[in-house]
Amino acid sequence: MNSPSIRDDFEVPDNHVFVLFGATGDLARRKILPGLFHLACLRLMPQRYRIIGSSRAASALSDEEFRDYACQAIVEFGNDEPSGEVWDEFVSSLSFTVSDGERPETFARAVHDAQTSIGGDVRRLFHLAVPPGAARELLHLIEESGLNVDSRIICEKPFGVDLGSARELNSFIRARFEETQVFRIDHFLGKESIENILALRFANRLFEPLWNRDHVRFVQIDVPEALSIEGRGSFYEETGAFRDMVVSHLFQVLGFLAMEQPTSFDAGPLRDEVHKVFQTLRPIDPANAVRGQYEGYLDEEGVSPTSNTETFIALRAEVENTRWKGVPFYLRTGKALAQRRQVITIGFDEPVMRLFSSGKKTPQWRGNKLVVDFADPGSIHAHFLVKEPGPRMNLEPAQMHFYYRDSYEETGNLEAYEHLILEAMLGNRALFTRSDGIERLWQVATPLLETPPPVETYAKGSWGPESMHTLVAPDRWCLP
Ligand code: BG6
Numbered sequence: 001m002n003s004p005s006i007r008d009d010f011e012v013p014d015n016h017v018f019v020l021f022g023a024t025g026d027l028a029r030r031k032i033l034p035g036l037f038h039l040a041c042l043r044l045m046p047q048r049y050r051i052i053g054s055s056r057a058a059s060a061l062s063d064e065e066f067r068d069y070a071c072q073a074i075v076e077f078g079n080d081e082p083s084g085e086v087w088d089e090f091v092s093s094l095s096f097t098v099s100d101g102e103r104p105e106t107f108a109r110a111v112h113d114a115q116t117s118i119g120g121d122v123r124r125l126f127h128l129a130v131p132p133g134a135a136r137e138l139l140h141l142i143e144e145s146g147l148n149v150d151s152r153i154i155c156e157k158p159f160g161v162d163l164g165s166a167r168e169l170n171s172f173i174r175a176r177f178e179e180t181q182v183f184r185i186d187h188f189l190g191k192e193s194i195e196n197i198l199a200l201r202f203a204n205r206l207f208e209p210l211w212n213r214d215h216v217r218f219v220q221i222d223v224p225e226a227l228s229i230e231g232r233g234s235f236y237e238e239t240g241a242f243r244d245m246v247v248s249h250l251f252q253v254l255g256f257l258a259m260e261q262p263t264s265f266d267a268g269p270l271r272d273e274v275h276k277v278f279q280t281l282r283p284i285d286p287a288n289a290v291r292g293q294y295e296g297y298l299d300e301e302g303v304s305p306t307s308n309t310e311t312f313i314a315l316r317a318e319v320e321n322t323r324w325k326g327v328p329f330y331l332r333t334g335k336a337l338a339q340r341r342q343v344i345t346i347g348f349d350e351p352v353m354r355l356f357s358s359g360k361k362t363p364q365w366r367g368n369k370l371v372v373d374f375a376d377p378g379s380i381h382a383h384f385l386v387k388e389p390g391p392r393m394n395l396e397p398a399q400m401h402f403y404y405r406d407s408y409e410e411t412g413n414l415e416a417y418e419h420l421i422l423e424a425m426l427g428n429r430a431l432f433t434r435s436d437g438i439e440r441l442w443q444v445a446t447p448l449l450e451t452p453p454p455v456e457t458y459a460k461g462s463w464g465p466e467s468m469h470t471l472v473a474p475d476r477w478c479l480p
Helices: 028-041 063-077 085-090 103-118 132-144 163-174 192-202 233-258 267-280 417-424 434-450 465-474
Strands: 016-021 049-055 094-098 123-128 152-155 183-184 218-225 289-294 311-320 328-334 341-349 369-373 379-387 394-403 457-458
Touching: 016 028, 016 103, 016 163, 028 063, 028 085, 028 417, 049 063, 049 103, 049 132, 063 085, 063 094, 063 183, 085 094, 094 103, 094 369, 094 417, 103 132, 123 417, 132 152, 132 394, 152 417, 163 218, 163 434, 183 417, 218 233, 233 267, 233 289, 233 311, 233 434, 267 341, 267 369, 267 434, 289 379, 289 465
Parallel strands: 016 049, 016 123, 049 094, 123 152, 152 183, 218 328, 289 457
Antiparallel strands: 218 341, 289 311, 311 328, 341 369, 369 379, 379 394
16 A cells, blocks of 8 residues: 655645656656656645656557556556555546647647646646657647647757757757756756755855865766666667766766855756856866776677777866866766666865874775765765774774665655656756756767777676776775
């Protein structure tokens, strides 16, 4: 039985028709349908809502089939049991319609019928959980159906594959929608621990005074993944680790780590500060990047036997402003690596004087580290040195820990997608990316995209090619 926790203290969105394009796709099944139901269980869905699943004719479902499909998705990927009062309400809100560009009137009717069944003022939110190629057709369909006025749209990454295509996509969207209607989703920004970076930095006096080039020696954003490409060969061939993870996710995390304090956490001031970081991010020098490819990648289905696509990328980024000049930001991510981790490490400089002689356990590098593990539910760890008990003045490494899991009940947690869908329904764009920011990131990426270093092979289950160590020397990767 689901046990809805009533969250009276939270703002609930206006009544909504939520249209889920790509309803029979992987993202809808794994994240969006279970996520919407979780919101319903937490009483965070609007008081009255309808969810319309939509796909091309080839994978169309009847209303009944879509309800069964949603139920299975929730059983398989959700944390809430599809039964009880909330489920009855949720399942009765589901219907299905084909997204057929030739018949915009049929599509419009389905949306209008759903609105009428709710009655009164109803908002429309279209979630385009589809690849970029398909997104254009659907944006066109929304326009042709006359539904683009006053609606909101959630667009999935990737937003283009380079500067030119991102500009083109943005202008295509701008021709049909006001910028205030557009929610470009980057699900890393919906992770609890990423938002918590703002609290850590700006709600505490302990860290922020040290958060700059005078005290920080390096920053690492390390997101190794243990999974391989999992049958996504043809998608991955066109993307690779740099586009898929760095341009989309890791740069956004860097934006939150490096920004100045915004005047508020509203969309305008918050995104302005992130954008200023992107403007001061230096274009990535290919000499500061290592590209890798796991052994066996070339045998994956959908992969060219001569593919030069990287499944691993490590790079050094530089933010050239007063706060950060000279501090390297080391970014690393890849598939088929030893562990799945999502870790930020801020490495602080050693004290000016080495007053203590080394003991057996004294690390070679004696700087403190602040580690933010942002794999939900997340944790924060401070690494520092203490005196070993006993007659000698020897140093030992020590740690202080904070675990979300130990400190809060998990029942009320929102998974990244749930959080962001809720924010979109509330009309809050603070945690969504901006078109100018995306274009700037592609500009920063251009030298590496134009002149990529050759891919180096690495063994599955390793931490990547050996040369990633040279990239950060004399610093070291903090994982493993
Ligand atoms: C996606 C990428 O955007 O993010 C995947 O396309 C990657 O390749 C995934 O595995 C990681 O997300 P998560 O939810 O595991 O943090």
